[in-house]
Amino acid sequence: MSRRVLVVGAGLVGLGLAHGLHIRGAEVTVAERAPELSEVGWAITLSDLHRNALDRLGYPPSLWQREPMGYEYIFDAHTSLPVNTFEFGPTVMLERSLLQMRLLDPVRDLVRTGTAPVSVEDDAPVVGVRFDDGTTGEYDAVIGTDGVHSWIRRNALGGPAPLDIGCAVIRFRVPNRIGVTFAARTTPIQGSRLGYFLNDGGETLHCMLFINDPAGRHHDTPLSTLAERFAGLQGPLGHVVEAMRSEPDRLCVDIKQVTTSVWARGRVAIAGDAAHAMSPALGQGAGAGFEDAAVLSDLLTAPGLPVEHALAGYEQIRRPAVHDLQYRSFNAARELVLDEKP
Structure with a gap:
């Protein structure tokens, strides 16, 4: 049976x-x-x-x-300089x-x-x-x-x-209009860290903003406001920051x-x-x-x-x-x- x-x-x-x-x-x-x-x-x-x-x-x-995710580059959030790289392997x-x-x-x-x-x-x-x-x-x-x-x-x-561990993650998508071929994230700045992965065969950047948010105070904070933490950032992450200013659809989740x-x-x-x-x-x-x-x-x-x-x-x-x-x-x-x- x-x-x-x-x-x-x-x-x-x-x-x-x-x-x-x-x-x-x-x-x-x-x-x-x-x-x-x-x-x-x-x-x-x-x-x-x-x-x-x-x-x-x-x-x-x-x-x-x-296709495997390939490589991720880490950029200094203050200077935009690439400072490290990481291989995802077969992920x-x-x-x-x-x-x-x-x-x-x-x-x-x-x-x-x-x-x-x-x-x-x-x-x-x-x-x-x-x-x-x-x-x-x-x-x-x-x-x-x-x-x-x-x-x-x-x-x-x-x-x-x-x-509740006192952090939140905000997810949003950005079209890959600049043709970037690798993932990237910043070093921490003002209690936050911005990054993206390639999705949809590289046509879309799946973006994630990790943020120190112990009281859930950033659930309703506009992405355009949070983008100011990364003002002056250049390169592919600068493209993401510019997209944040247009307020793409987003999902904010307490971790x-x-x-x-x-x-x-x-x-x-x-x-x-x-x-x-x-x-x-x-x-x-x-x-x-x-x-x-x-x-x-x-x-x-x-x-x-x-x-x-x-x-x-x-x-x-x-x-x-x-x-x-x-x-x-x-x-x-x-x-x-x-x-x-x-």
């Missing part, structure tokens, strides 16, 4: 997990609070490890085939919304939108779940992939609220981190941002979630392995690697903006 698994949250990790379990014979239901699934987000990066995880989850290489960048739709397509029929759990009772050998639409269900395992504000983490596992002592208890577990949300400074969050999903898909469908052992093993395998990654991502975010005080 195939295992019945409830995945809570239809984000990237939840969809990937659903597919990995489904192709291994599990009976999967995905509960998504949003009334409908829409294309959201900006861009994500995928390393070799992340693409290997997607391969293990059953997705074809065509899903992520892109690629994808549009998050496009990836989301491609992950959704093969599991669309497994997703129930407009519904979320309101109670989870782990009464072995099943987990009883009551949903906010009045329906109920019994499952062999419940996995929360419901993001940084995870209901499963807080209510089913008694975990903490996310921690939060989730550190919880319990990832799994009995037949309930969390994965992705629900378990280990981290700064986007290293571009590792979504990819780490795919690695979670690959391990969970393997262990939850391993013949003869009890669910409780599968979930405990998942936590034992994934927690050490993610703990180190979170630590480095946190420090990277702080270093991006705090090398120089605002």
Whole structure:
């Protein structure tokens, strides 16, 4: 008899997990609070490890085939002089919304939108779940992939609220009208750091402004105002500064981190941002979630392995690697903006 698994949250990790379990014979239901699934987000990066995880989850290489990101140059924010360079290796960048739709397509029929759990009772050998639409269900395992504000983490596992680390990131896009062929970022200035990556085959610059923002005071600050911090900047980043003055569409997000002592208890577990949300400074969050999903898909469908052992093993395998990654991502975010005080 195939295992019945409830995945809570239809984000990237939840969809990937659903597919990995489904192709291994599990009976999967995905509960998504949003009334409908829409294309959201900006861009994500995928390393070799992340693409290997997607391969293990059953997705074809065509899903992520892109030109590698190449090189990044670091420019002094005061003088515009290039001062360092960094090679990304085989890392690629994808549009998050496009990836989301491609992950959704093969599991669309497994997703129930407009519904979320309101109670989870782990009464072995099943987990009883009551949903906010009045329906109920019994499952062999419940996995929360419901993001940084995870209901499963807080209510089913008694975990903490996310921690605001005092930084924000503002994302916006700029047409690559100058034909630049490499990524770039500045050194810190006035508690902020500006950079971009190439996207859409080099036609678009995916821009990110990291900013020291402990009180969320810059959510509504016009980009044209923030551009003055980089006045006089020359070269490709000067092109970005000029574009900021025209107020392109932008997304401002406070950077939060989730550190919880319990990832799994009995037949309930969390994965992705629900378990280990981290700064986007290293571009590792979504990819780490795919690695979670690959391990969970393997262990939850391993013949003869009890669910409780599968979930405990998942936590034992994934927690050490993610703990180190979170630590480095946190420090990277702080270093991006705090090398120089605002």
